[in-house]
Amino acid sequence: MKKMLIVETRLYLRDWPSLLFTVGLPVGLLLVLGLSIPVMTEAGTSGERMVDAQLPSMMTLLALLTLACNIVPAVLTTYRERGVLRRMSTTPVHPGRLLGVQLLINLVVGVVSAAILIGSAAVVFGAPLPRQPVAFAFVFLLGSAALLAIGLVIAALAPNGKTAPGIGAVVMFPLMFLGGMWVPREIMPDALRAVSDFSVAGPFAQALKDAWAGQSPELGHLAVVAAGLVIFGGLAVRLFRWE
Amino acid sequence: MKIIEVRNLRKQYPNHVAVEDVSFEVAEGEIFGILGPNGAGKTTTVECVAGLRTPDGGTVQVAGLDPHRDRAELRQVLGMQLQSAELPEKIKVSEALDLYASFYPDPADWPDLIERVGLGSKRDTMFKKLSGGQRQRLSVALALVGRPRVAVLDELTTGLDPQARRDTWELVEQVRDSGVTIVLVTHFMEEAERLCDRLALIDAGRVAATDTPSGLIAQVGDEQRVKFRPSAPVDDAVLLALPEVRGVTRSGDQIVVTGSGNLAPTVTLALARQQIVPGDLRIEQATLDDAFLALTGRKLS
Ligand SMILES: Nc1ncnc2c1ncn2[C@@H]1O[C@H](COP(=O)(O)OP(=O)(O)OP(=O)(O)O)[C@@H](O)[C@H]1O
Ligand SMILES: [Mg+2]
Numbered sequence: 407m408k409k410m411l412i413v414e415t416r417l418y419l420r421d422w423p424s425l426l427f428t429v430g431l432p433v434g435l436l437l438v439l440g441l442s443i444p445v446m447t448e449a450g451t452s453g454e455r456m457v458d459a460q461l462p463s464m465m466t467l468l469a470l471l472t473l474a475c476n477i478v479p480a481v482l483t484t485y486r487e488r489g490v491l492r493r494m495s496t497t498p499v500h501p502g503r504l505l506g507v508q509l510l511i512n513l514v515v516g517v518v519s520a521a522i523l524i525g526s527a528a529v530v531f532g533a534p535l536p537r538q539p540v541a542f543a544f545v546f547l548l549g550s551a552a553l554l555a556i557g558l559v560i561a562a563l564a565p566n567g568k569t570a571p572g573i574g575a576v577v578m579f580p581l582m583f584l585g586g587m588w589v590p591r592e593i594m595p596d597a598l599r600a601v602s603d604f605s606v607a608g609p610f611a612q613a614l615k616d617a618w619a620g621q622s623p624e625l626g627h628l629a630v631v632a633a634g635l636v637i638f639g640g641l642a643v644r645l646f647r648w649e
Numbered sequence: 650m651k652i653i654e655v656r657n658l659r660k661q662y663p664n665h666v667a668v669e670d671v672s673f674e675v676a677e678g679e680i681f682g683i684l685g686p687n688g689a690g691k692t693t694t695v696e697c698v699a700g701l702r703t704p705d706g707g708t709v710q711v712a713g714l715d716p717h718r719d720r721a722e723l724r725q726v727l728g729m730q731l732q733s734a735e736l737p738e739k740i741k742v743s744e745a746l747d748l749y750a751s752f753y754p755d756p757a758d759w760p761d762l763i764e765r766v767g768l769g770s771k772r773d774t775m776f777k778k779l780s781g782g783q784r785q786r787l788s789v790a791l792a793l794v795g796r797p798r799v800a801v802l803d804e805l806t807t808g809l810d811p812q813a814r815r816d817t818w819e820l821v822e823q824v825r826d827s828g829v830t831i832v833l834v835t836h837f838m839e840e841a842e843r844l845c846d847r848l849a850l851i852d853a854g855r856v857a858a859t860d861t862p863s864g865l866i867a868q869v870g871d872e873q874r875v876k877f878r879p880s881a882p883v884d885d886a887v888l889l890a891l892p893e894v895r896g897v898t899r900s901g902d903q904i905v906v907t908g909s910g911n912l913a914p915t916v917t918l919a920l921a922r923q924q925i926v927p928g929d930l931r932i933e934q935a936t937l938d939d940a941f942l943a944l945t946g947r948k949l950s
Contacts, residue, residue, distance in 0.1 A: 410751070413748045417739055489733055496699060498753060
């Protein structure tokens with residue numbers, strides 16, 4: 407297990423351009439948007455600025471969605487297509503181990519991305535660190551797990567490594583939209599917000615933002631994210647193909 | 650001693666029976682070949698032996714284990730090189746072996762294994778930079794890294810150039826000499842003839858025959874053909890008088906003599922006595938191809 411983790415991590419790092427993109431794009435956007443758009447750093451009605459919680463939590467969502475909808479399906483479908491999983495099934499180690507290791511690595515990359523985002527928001531914009539750190543960590547892990555489960559379902563359904571990124575994008579953009587990337591959830595029309603409330607990404611982003619800003623996440627939001635984890639995790643287990 | 654026993658194996662895919670009825674036994678320490686045309690069911694058969702597929706009928710035993718029930722133990726005993734399985738593009742040869750060695754409780758010394766398969770100079774090369782032959786060698790090494798008693802090699806040399814193929818054959822013989830029983834799947838008759846102690850001819854999901862390569866060829870009789878262009882006219886009677894000769898035909902200035910036994914030396918000697926030189930001399934013997942054709946009514950390739 408340890409050796410597999412080491413080797414897979416090395417392989418992951420060797421593919422540094424995509425890593426740079428996954429980690430770099432959200433951080434870059436945070437800085438560019440925060441520095442160039444005046445409204446981002448102006449205090450709103452509640453006294454909060456966009457760069458305090460809204461923008462960095464959206465960028466965290468972006469990083470996690472890229473990992474879940476893009477990287478994970480691409481890696482796993484390629485492994486399946488190239489027979490890597492099948493070769494492993496000729497050994498005493500079940501290829502499920504490889505899946506677990508990949509998910510773990512992507513989760514760690516997600517944590518690192520989030521840490522960089524929190525750090526840059528604090529250093530560059532003087533944004534507060536997440537005010538409810540325990541709730542924030544819990545929401546983050548739960549939401550990451552749910553999104554990664556969605557990524558596994560994409561990997562299960564994508565016919566091959568070429569179509570996986572396309573399918574991933576088809577899933578990723580609506581989730582980003584419903585998560586409030588372009589229209590913050592606060593100003594969404596009621597009907598849209600109702601849809602957003604059940605989109606996993608929406609309640610996840612909301613709970614993340616709440617914990618960041620110091621409010622307790624709503625139980626309803628957590629329940630939807632947890633249900634997403636159970637449903638998509640279950641689907642992934644049922645649908646995943648090793649060859 | 651039998652290390653593999655397959656009895657009346659049957660495997661069906663949703664809309665297609667891949668293996669109808671296959672039985673064979675493999676003795677410990679031999680190279681056993683499974684030879685047959687594309688789609689004959691070779692891969693399906695060995696994947697059932699390796700416990701990668703569940704048979705729909707029949708029984709399989711490998712070293713006393715049931716591949717399906719005793720999956721875990723089987724994987725310690727049997728190493729498999731799959732017909733088409735690659736590795737991640739950017740994994741290095743040494744990393745792949747180190748990783749796969751870590752899957753087994755008592756693995757082979759993999760740095761030594763790298764040398765043995767002739768990849769010593771490629772230790773730090775990534776998978777995507779390896780040639781076809783080098784990839785196959787790595788595959789063999791990965792199949793052996795768990796110190797298996799049986800190694801199944803599926804289409805080891807398909808796609809390799811003739812030199813790489815011969816090098817790989819030598820490797821297989823070395824592996825056998827180290828005491829590993831080998832099941833070799835192939836559709837090259839030359840490969841089967843050169844490497845296999847015994848082999849099963851498989852056609853359309855059934856075993857057409859199982860024997861040594863020479864035994865299979867003998868089943869179609871040991872008919873031989875000697876072809877040549879004589880330096881001076883030859884009387885058919887001179888050749889037909891030889892006990893080994895069964896027939897003489899001519900096409901243009903070429904003479905084709907069919908017969909058996911020591912046909913070629915006898916014919917050339919008889920010609921020499923008449924001061925005739927056989928130009929363009931060619932000797933054709935029955936091959937596994939002919940055996941396959943005779944047994945199944947179909948050509949192998
Ligand atoms: N996973 C599968 N699903 C459905 N049909 C399959 C599957 N694998 C193989 N077949 C079919 O079963 C038959 C036997 O296939 P198999 O791979 O065992 O043949 P083979 O003798 O190994 O052929 P080749 O020399 O081409 O490797 C073929 O007709 C093939 O199309
Ligand atoms: Mg095959």
